[in-house]
Amino acid sequence: MPSDPMENLTELELDALWTIYEGHSLIIEYPEREDEDPYAHAIMAVAYEDGEAVAEVAEIPLDTARLLIDQGFLVLSEEGPVLDENQWFDEELDSNVRAEEYVLSEKGHAVIDATADGDVGGEAIGDDDLDDDDDEDDEDDWDDEDEDDWEDEDDLDLDDEDGSDLDDEEG
Numbered sequence: 001m002p003s004d005p006m007e008n009l010t011e012l013e014l015d016a017l018w019t020i021y022e023g024h025s026l027i028i029e030y031p032e033r034e035d036e037d038p039y040a041h042a043i044m045a046v047a048y049e050d051g052e053a054v055a056e057v058a059e060i061p062l063d064t065a066r067l068l069i070d071q072g073f074l075v076l077s078e079e080g081p082v083l084d085e086n087q088w089f090d091e092e093l094d095s096n097v098r099a100e101e102y103v104l105s106e107k108g109h110a111v112i113d114a115t116a117d118g119d120v121g122g123e124a125i126g127d128d129d130l131d132d133d134d135d136e137d138d139e140d141d142w143d144d145e146d147e148d149d150w151e152d153e154d155d156l157d158l159d160d161e162d163g164s165d166l167d168d169e170e171g
Contacts, residue, residue, distance in 0.1 A: 008071075014115065016042075016060050017073060017104070021112050023058065024082050026065055026074060026102040033095040040065035043082045055082070065102075073108040077101045 009017075020026045023044040030038045041057035048054070068074050077083075083101045090097045104112065 009111065012061070013064055013068060013073075014111070016064050016068060017108055017111055018115075019044075019058050019060065020074070020102075021104060021108075025077060025080075026060060026068075027057075027083065028062070028065060028100045028102070030098045030100075031090065031093050031095050032097065033093060036093060036095065038062060046082060068108070069102060071107075072105055073111065074102040075105040077103045 020042045023042040024046070026040060026042050028038060028040045040060045040062045042060055043055050044058055045056040046053055047056075065074075080101065081103070083099060086100065087096060087098045089095070
Protein backbone atom coordinates (compact mmCIF):
# COMPACT_ATOMS: atom_id res chain seq x y z
CA MET A 1 0.00 0.00 0.00
CA PRO A 2 1.50 3.40 -0.95
CA SER A 3 2.40 5.68 1.92
CA ASP A 4 0.63 8.99 2.53
CA PRO A 5 2.36 11.67 0.40
CA MET A 6 1.96 14.20 3.22
CA GLU A 7 3.62 11.95 5.77
CA ASN A 8 6.33 13.88 7.62
CA LEU A 9 5.65 17.23 5.87
CA THR A 10 6.01 20.25 8.10
CA GLU A 11 3.79 23.29 7.77
CA LEU A 12 6.72 25.20 6.20
CA GLU A 13 7.23 22.47 3.58
CA LEU A 14 3.51 22.37 2.81
CA ASP A 15 3.48 26.16 2.46
CA ALA A 16 6.45 25.95 0.10
CA LEU A 17 4.66 23.38 -2.07
CA TRP A 18 1.57 25.58 -2.25
CA THR A 19 3.69 28.63 -3.13
CA ILE A 20 5.34 26.71 -5.97
CA TYR A 21 1.95 25.42 -7.11
CA GLU A 22 0.47 28.94 -7.13
CA GLY A 23 3.45 30.22 -9.08
CA HIS A 24 5.16 28.73 -12.11
CA SER A 25 8.12 26.76 -10.77
CA LEU A 26 10.98 26.63 -8.27
CA ILE A 27 14.36 27.97 -9.34
CA ILE A 28 17.59 27.23 -7.49
CA GLU A 29 20.36 29.58 -8.54
CA TYR A 30 24.06 28.83 -8.06
CA PRO A 31 26.20 31.96 -8.52
CA GLU A 32 29.77 31.09 -9.51
CA ARG A 33 31.20 33.65 -7.09
CA GLU A 34 32.60 32.04 -3.98
CA ASP A 35 31.18 34.73 -1.72
CA GLU A 36 27.60 34.10 -2.96
CA ASP A 37 25.52 31.21 -1.63
CA PRO A 38 22.97 29.34 -3.72
CA TYR A 39 19.36 30.36 -3.14
CA ALA A 40 15.89 29.16 -4.07
CA HIS A 41 12.74 31.00 -5.04
CA ALA A 42 9.37 30.32 -6.58
CA ILE A 43 8.61 32.23 -9.75
CA MET A 44 5.23 33.85 -9.16
CA ALA A 45 4.93 36.04 -12.26
CA VAL A 46 7.04 37.09 -15.22
CA ALA A 47 6.77 40.44 -17.01
CA TYR A 48 8.76 41.97 -19.82
CA GLU A 49 10.15 45.46 -19.31
CA ASP A 50 12.25 47.05 -22.03
CA GLY A 51 12.68 43.68 -23.73
CA GLU A 52 14.02 42.03 -20.56
CA ALA A 53 12.19 39.41 -18.48
CA VAL A 54 11.58 40.51 -14.91
CA ALA A 55 10.30 37.94 -12.44
CA GLU A 56 8.28 38.37 -9.27
CA VAL A 57 9.61 35.77 -6.85
CA ALA A 58 8.87 34.31 -3.42
CA GLU A 59 11.92 33.14 -1.51
CA ILE A 60 11.92 29.52 -0.41
CA PRO A 61 14.47 28.36 2.17
CA LEU A 62 17.15 26.42 0.30
CA ASP A 63 17.13 23.54 2.77
CA THR A 64 13.32 23.25 2.41
CA ALA A 65 13.61 23.23 -1.39
CA ARG A 66 16.29 20.53 -1.30
CA LEU A 67 14.25 18.41 1.11
CA LEU A 68 11.18 18.61 -1.17
CA ILE A 69 13.35 17.57 -4.12
CA ASP A 70 14.98 14.72 -2.17
CA GLN A 71 11.56 13.42 -1.05
CA GLY A 72 10.22 13.46 -4.63
CA PHE A 73 7.70 16.31 -4.34
CA LEU A 74 9.54 18.29 -7.05
CA VAL A 75 11.21 17.12 -10.24
CA LEU A 76 13.78 18.78 -12.47
CA SER A 77 12.18 20.49 -15.44
CA GLU A 78 14.15 20.13 -18.65
CA GLU A 79 12.12 22.64 -20.68
CA GLY A 80 10.78 25.44 -18.54
CA PRO A 81 8.05 26.75 -17.97
CA VAL A 82 10.15 29.79 -17.02
CA LEU A 83 13.83 29.32 -17.79
CA ASP A 84 14.97 29.32 -21.39
CA GLU A 85 18.61 28.96 -20.37
CA ASN A 86 20.11 27.25 -17.36
CA GLN A 87 23.10 29.60 -17.24
CA TRP A 88 23.55 33.35 -17.71
CA PHE A 89 25.71 36.29 -16.68
CA ASP A 90 24.23 38.37 -13.85
CA GLU A 91 25.46 41.97 -14.06
CA GLU A 92 24.47 42.77 -10.47
CA LEU A 93 26.56 39.88 -9.13
CA ASP A 94 29.21 40.30 -11.82
CA SER A 95 29.19 36.54 -12.13
CA ASN A 96 27.83 33.67 -14.14
CA VAL A 97 24.83 31.95 -12.56
CA ARG A 98 23.83 28.34 -13.13
CA ALA A 99 20.20 27.50 -12.39
CA GLU A 100 17.96 24.49 -12.04
CA GLU A 101 14.20 24.67 -12.49
CA TYR A 102 11.83 22.33 -10.68
CA VAL A 103 8.11 21.69 -11.02
CA LEU A 104 5.69 19.67 -8.91
CA SER A 105 5.91 15.92 -9.39
CA GLU A 106 2.89 13.61 -9.27
CA LYS A 107 3.58 13.20 -5.55
CA GLY A 108 3.63 17.00 -5.15
CA HIS A 109 0.34 17.32 -7.02
CA ALA A 110 -1.15 14.61 -4.77
CA VAL A 111 -0.37 16.77 -1.73
CA ILE A 112 -1.97 19.81 -3.37
CA ASP A 113 -5.07 17.78 -4.26
CA ALA A 114 -5.28 16.33 -0.75
CA THR A 115 -5.03 19.74 0.91
CA ALA A 116 -7.02 21.83 -1.58
CA ASP A 117 -10.29 21.33 0.29
CA GLY A 118 -8.67 21.94 3.64
CA ASP A 119 -8.78 18.21 4.38
CA VAL A 120 -5.37 18.06 6.04
CA GLY A 121 -4.80 15.55 8.78
CA GLY A 122 -3.26 17.26 11.79
CA GLU A 123 -0.49 14.69 12.01
CA ALA A 124 0.48 15.32 8.40
CA ILE A 125 1.62 18.83 9.15
CA GLY A 126 2.26 18.47 12.86
CA ASP A 127 -0.68 20.52 14.15
CA ASP A 128 -3.00 17.83 15.53
CA ASP A 129 -3.61 19.82 18.72
CA LEU A 130 -4.89 22.81 16.76
CA ASP A 131 -7.35 20.73 14.73
CA ASP A 132 -8.92 19.17 17.84
CA ASP A 133 -9.31 22.49 19.68
CA ASP A 134 -10.71 24.31 16.66
CA ASP A 135 -13.31 21.62 15.95
CA GLU A 136 -14.61 21.63 19.52
CA ASP A 137 -14.89 25.42 19.60
CA ASP A 138 -16.63 25.56 16.23
CA GLU A 139 -19.21 22.97 17.24
CA ASP A 140 -19.99 24.81 20.47
CA ASP A 141 -20.30 28.15 18.65
CA TRP A 142 -22.66 26.70 16.06
CA ASP A 143 -24.87 25.00 18.66
CA ASP A 144 -25.14 28.12 20.80
CA GLU A 145 -25.52 30.89 18.26
CA ASP A 146 -26.49 29.68 14.82
CA GLU A 147 -29.27 27.32 15.87
CA ASP A 148 -31.47 30.24 16.93
CA ASP A 149 -30.80 31.99 13.62
CA TRP A 150 -31.97 28.93 11.68
CA GLU A 151 -35.20 28.77 13.69
CA ASP A 152 -35.88 32.45 12.96
CA GLU A 153 -35.23 31.94 9.24
CA ASP A 154 -37.56 28.91 9.18
CA ASP A 155 -40.35 31.01 10.67
CA LEU A 156 -39.91 33.62 7.96
CA ASP A 157 -40.13 31.05 5.19
CA LEU A 158 -43.45 29.60 6.39
CA ASP A 159 -45.67 32.20 4.74
CA ASP A 160 -48.46 30.84 2.59
CA GLU A 161 -49.41 32.32 -0.77
CA ASP A 162 -51.56 35.15 0.61
CA GLY A 163 -48.69 36.44 2.76
CA SER A 164 -50.06 35.34 6.13
CA ASP A 165 -47.81 33.40 8.46
CA LEU A 166 -48.70 29.69 8.67
CA ASP A 167 -47.65 29.65 12.33
CA ASP A 168 -50.39 32.21 13.11
CA GLU A 169 -53.07 30.07 11.44
CA GLU A 170 -52.10 26.96 13.41
CA GLY A 171 -52.39 28.71 16.80
